[in-house]
Amino acid sequence: MTGRHPIAQRTGAVDATALAPRVRASWQRSQEYGVSVEEVDPVFSGAYDKESLFFQCGQEVLHDLHRTLVGEPVSLMLTDPVGLVLNRLSGDQQLLRDLDAVHLAPGFSYAERAAGTNGLGLALADRTPTVVRADEHYSLSLCSYTCAAAPVIDPISGRLEGSVNLTTWSESSHELLLALAQSAASNTASLMVARAHGRFPRPAPRGEVFRVEAPRLEPGAGTLRELSTVWREALGKVRDALAVGRRVAVVGEPGVGRTTLVAQAFRDLRPRDRILAASAPNPADAEAWLSLWTPELAKQDTAVVVRDVNMLPAWVAERLHALLVEAAPGAVAGVPFAVTADTFEGVPAALTDLVDTVVEVPPLRERPEDVLPLAQRVGLRVRGREIALTPAAERALHDHGWPGNVTELVHVVQRAVSAGDQVDLRHLPADVLSDTRRPLSRIDAFERGEIVRVLTRPGITMQEAAAELGMSRATVYRKVQQYGIRLRPS
DSSP, rough: OOOOOHHHHHHHSGGGGGSSSHHHHHHHHHHTTTSSSSSOOOOOOOOTTSSSSSHHHHHHHHHHHHHHHTTTTEEEEEEEEEEEEEEEEEHHHHHHHHHHTTOOOOTOOOOOHHHHHHHHHHHHHHHHHHHEEGGSSSGGTTTEEEEEEEEOOOOTTOHHHHEEEEEGGGOOOTTHHHHHHHHHHHHHHHHHHHHHHEEEEEEEEOOOOOOOOSOOGGGGTTTOOOOOHHEEEEHHHHHHHHTTOOOEEOSSSSOOHHHHHHHHHHHHTTTTTEEEEEEOGGGGHHHHHHHHHHGGGGGTTEEEEEEEEGGGGGGHHHHHHHHHHGGGGGSTTTTEEEEEESSSGGGGGHHTTTTTTTEEEEGGGGOGGOOOOOHHHHHHHSSSSOOOEHHHHHHHHHHHHOHHHHHHHHHHHHHTSSSEEEEEEESSOOOTOOOOOOOOOHHHHHHHOOOOOOOOOSOOOOHHHHHHHTTTTHHHHHHHHHTTTTOOOO
């Protein structure tokens, strides 16, 4: 390495004015990450869960695409959300050997932080389809390639699942490369939606960054406004504070809608802006977390919500404080910024001096009038049309204590409407239909579930229920009282 500045060394051989602003910004980040200009230093991250819905659907789409590209010097790859290469398909053995030499292979990371400016790394960093050609790569060892990549975003949750990347020689690249990557990414997302029924999605990595878009389930996206007075009051406090440039901490129990509240306030004030919500990372992922999303702070028309800051390690909170202070001079009236936490006392000391306003979101049990509107909205989103709640189901939902708050309600309604457009008691889980205060053993929970299942069958009598359960009527009545089962008829 010469004594020249890394950026100067690269731009000396490239017309810097010809670089797209996104590429130039990526070069700057690559330098800050300490990426080598000369070659890609291998960062091996290891294996990946190949049973995930994303991997299985993406693998199928890439195999289909690969069959149409027989004989073409193109390598097709999937990556996870942080740039780990998951697989690789190509019929060109020389291309594969050369990609091995630069560590663009399964198990290695090609995030910007690891490999500098490259197609898949930039597509993930900016969450947008990207092509990086020849000398646009930060590392000189990659300048003989052209890489086109498109992020795969779950259209339901908005979660970034990973990317599709197509790499070829720079001299053989063609304009269709990016279009093929975009098509494969779109087909992967569509296939995931089609096959998601009945499967639990792979948990998102802690610290993932995602956008809160307008057409979303949550009230915070502006799709549902007729909620309780206490919700509207909290929303007004957040909106008023953000409108005058204050930084807000929204506190409350997990699942109450803290991020949703901030998002709705931001959306009311800045309807066309992006809203980035970053979850607290696992300590081992903190460096990558900081590098993945903090470049967004300097972008105009971007608001930031950092969730669950009570889970941030102290040193991460200190770094975040420094990054926010540095970003503020380049943004209009500072970075639009909010945090969420269980309590304000849980906010790390390094961030408390950035907070001007604290707003508490009451738990769902203290605003029961929100339960049915939220349930109807969840049903509409899942079914694509209005759902019907029987009076008994409405009472059960309204009377439940919702210890898991809105998150629990969403899961309950999603399952309840999976079989049809009408929800009755028999579609609700035993937890919602009982008031058991003591922890239940697995045997007790199974027994309670069986009693609820039988008693919620339409038209069944207590005598018939007792016979099916193998109990006397007196025992059934006693068990109903013991488990606090609430089964008022429709």
